[in-house]
Amino acid sequence: MNDATPAVEIRDLHKRFGRLEVLKGISLTARPGDVVAVIGGSGSGKSTMLRCINMLETPTAGDIAIHGEDYKMRATRDGGLEPADRKQLQRIRAQLGMVFQSFNLWPHRTVLGNVIEVPVQVMGLPRDEAVARARQVLDRVGLAAKEDAYPSQMSGGQQQRCAIARVLAVEPLAMLFDEPTSALDPELVGEVLNVIRDLASEKRTMILVTHEMGFARDVASHVVYLKDGRIEEQGPPEQIFGDPRSPHLQQFIRSIA
Amino acid sequence: MIEAIDFSLLALTSPGWGGALLAGFLRSVELAAGGYLLGIVIGLLGATAKIYGGRILRDIAELYTLLIRAVPELVLMLLFYYVGTDLLNTLMASLGREGIDIDGLSAGILVIGLVQGGYATEVFRGAIRAVPPGQIEAAQAFGMSPFRVLRRVTLPAMAPHALPGMANLWMIATKDTALLAVIGFSELTLVTKQAAAATREYFLFFIAAGLLYLALTLISNLGLRWLERRARRGLPAAA
Numbered sequence: 001m002n003d004a005t006p007a008v009e010i011r012d013l014h015k016r017f018g019r020l021e022v023l024k025g026i027s028l029t030a031r032p033g034d035v036v037a038v039i040g041g042s043g044s045g046k047s048t049m050l051r052c053i054n055m056l057e058t059p060t061a062g063d064i065a066i067h068g069e070d071y072k073m074r075a076t077r078d079g080g081l082e083p084a085d086r087k088q089l090q091r092i093r094a095q096l097g098m099v100f101q102s103f104n105l106w107p108h109r110t111v112l113g114n115v116i117e118v119p120v121q122v123m124g125l126p127r128d129e130a131v132a133r134a135r136q137v138l139d140r141v142g143l144a145a146k147e148d149a150y151p152s153q154m155s156g157g158q159q160q161r162c163a164i165a166r167v168l169a170v171e172p173l174a175m176l177f178d179e180p181t182s183a184l185d186p187e188l189v190g191e192v193l194n195v196i197r198d199l200a201s202e203k204r205t206m207i208l209v210t211h212e213m214g215f216a217r218d219v220a221s222h223v224v225y226l227k228d229g230r231i232e233e234q235g236p237p238e239q240i241f242g243d244p245r246s247p248h249l250q251q252f253i254r255s256i257a
Numbered sequence: 258m259i260e261a262i263d264f265s266l267l268a269l270t271s272p273g274w275g276g277a278l279l280a281g282f283l284r285s286v287e288l289a290a291g292g293y294l295l296g297i298v299i300g301l302l303g304a305t306a307k308i309y310g311g312r313i314l315r316d317i318a319e320l321y322t323l324l325i326r327a328v329p330e331l332v333l334m335l336l337f338y339y340v341g342t343d344l345l346n347t348l349m350a351s352l353g354r355e356g357i358d359i360d361g362l363s364a365g366i367l368v369i370g371l372v373q374g375g376y377a378t379e380v381f382r383g384a385i386r387a388v389p390p391g392q393i394e395a396a397q398a399f400g401m402s403p404f405r406v407l408r409r410v411t412l413p414a415m416a417p418h419a420l421p422g423m424a425n426l427w428m429i430a431t432k433d434t435a436l437l438a439v440i441g442f443s444e445l446t447l448v449t450k451q452a453a454a455a456t457r458e459y460f461l462f463f464i465a466a467g468l469l470y471l472a473l474t475l476i477s478n479l480g481l482r483w484l485e486r487r488a489r490r491g492l493p494a495a496a
Contacts, residue, residue, distance in 0.1 A: 056394055056397065089400075091400065093397070093399065098395070100391060102389075102391050104392050106414065107392070108416075108491050117399075118400075121409055122399060150492075152492060152493045
């Protein structure tokens with residue numbers, strides 16, 4: 001581990017939906033090059049935690065810093081927090097790329113249109129430069145031949161690879177994966193995992209919420225086990241999967257295997 | 258006994274009424290197109306106010322659509338035309354300005370647009386609601402500003418959902434222009450009535466007017482079909 005500025009730093013994050021407290025004080029750091037896998041049962045809060053990182057969910061309490069910059073937050077009337085500086089929010093968000101469980105491609109744009117959209121519209125890249133970059137990343141995810149297809153004309157695996165290309169095109173500081181293979185037919189999971197594995201081997205910073213334990217063990221540099229809104233155990237994958245200490249984690253790993 | 262119909266009455270130049278009929282028809286198309294476009298603008302504003310607006314904006318939009326949809330269009334038109342211009346003039350007078358004279362075309366477009374806007378608001382609101390929230394969320398997650406999200410994602414993604422309803426509204430707009438005859442606009446229906454009364458050839462002129470309205474509808478259908486194909490690109494074919 002080096003002592004560079006963390007790409008993502010979460011300090012004592014709380015999130016409450018009404019009376020239900022989903023996150024009960026989570027602290028987590030991802031340094032540049034870290035691949036953090038977040039595992040845990042359903043309802044453990046792992047997706048909520050991930051969505052707080054780019055403020056798709058706003059925390060009830062706690063701080064989040066991206067590359068050393070804290071989100072400026074202000075209190076809301078119902079006792080939570082909300083982003084106080086829209087410009088800052090948009091600037092920070094543009095440095096994060098999120099891959100969603102349900103792809104969330106823009107259906108009215110082609111594959112190429114989806115991939116150049118953010119570089120052109122948000123980052124202000126000239127169109128031809130964005131297209132050149134898009135072709136590169138599409139080639140990386142194996143969709144070079146599909147640039148004129150619309151999302152609806154592709155398989156789920158292809159759509160998710162396109163969504164990954166869309167993230168790669170913004171050259172993000174950190175990539176956030178929210179259960180990227182959960183919505184896929186089993187035979188399509190492999191092609192998506194291979195692309196992610198490839199990216200992980202390049203030392204890209206990633207935070208990956210996943211149910212694929214074998215995959216997490218392979219690619220993660222650090223594994224976090226969430227249970228009832230708290231980090232119950234964390235460590236290198238060999239320790240988490242090979243020598244889990246908490247009885248909950250032991251049981252969780254047995255139930256998945 | 259039915260006499261032979263004198264088609265020369267439809268000649269474009271006097272003593273034929275064809276030219277007057279065509280001029281009325283063009284006026285109708287102008288009124289419909291202008292009112293429809295204004296309705297689209299009002300509808301987009303109304304729908305975004307209802308979905309994204311604060312409490313006050315939402316209430317205003319709510320009240321507007323309630324009134325528009327509750328009151329008969331003819332009453333609304335009379336109301337907007339007479340009371341509206343009156344109010345405007347009183348307002349201007351109280352501000353120490355002289356009353357403004359709204360020309361007929363603008364007033365007609367305004368009246369149709371206000372009515373269309375009420376319905377368009379609901380069409381757009383439903384269409385925006387039909388866009389999967391994940392697509393909007395993705396745009397936000399990439400740092401798009403709210404306005405850009407609306408322009409680049411929400412509006413184009415809702416277009417295919419809005420088109421059938423908006424096509425309907427265009428048809429209604431073309432026919433609502435006929436209601437303006439009551440206020441004295443020389444659009445197609447009023448001109449037809451004048452021609453028919455002057456010549457006593459009611460059948461001839463109202464059939465001719467009907468055919469003109471029909472032609473407009475058929476041509477519109479072609480355009481709308483093309484638009485719908487374009488807006489639906491990327492979407493799976495309708496089942």
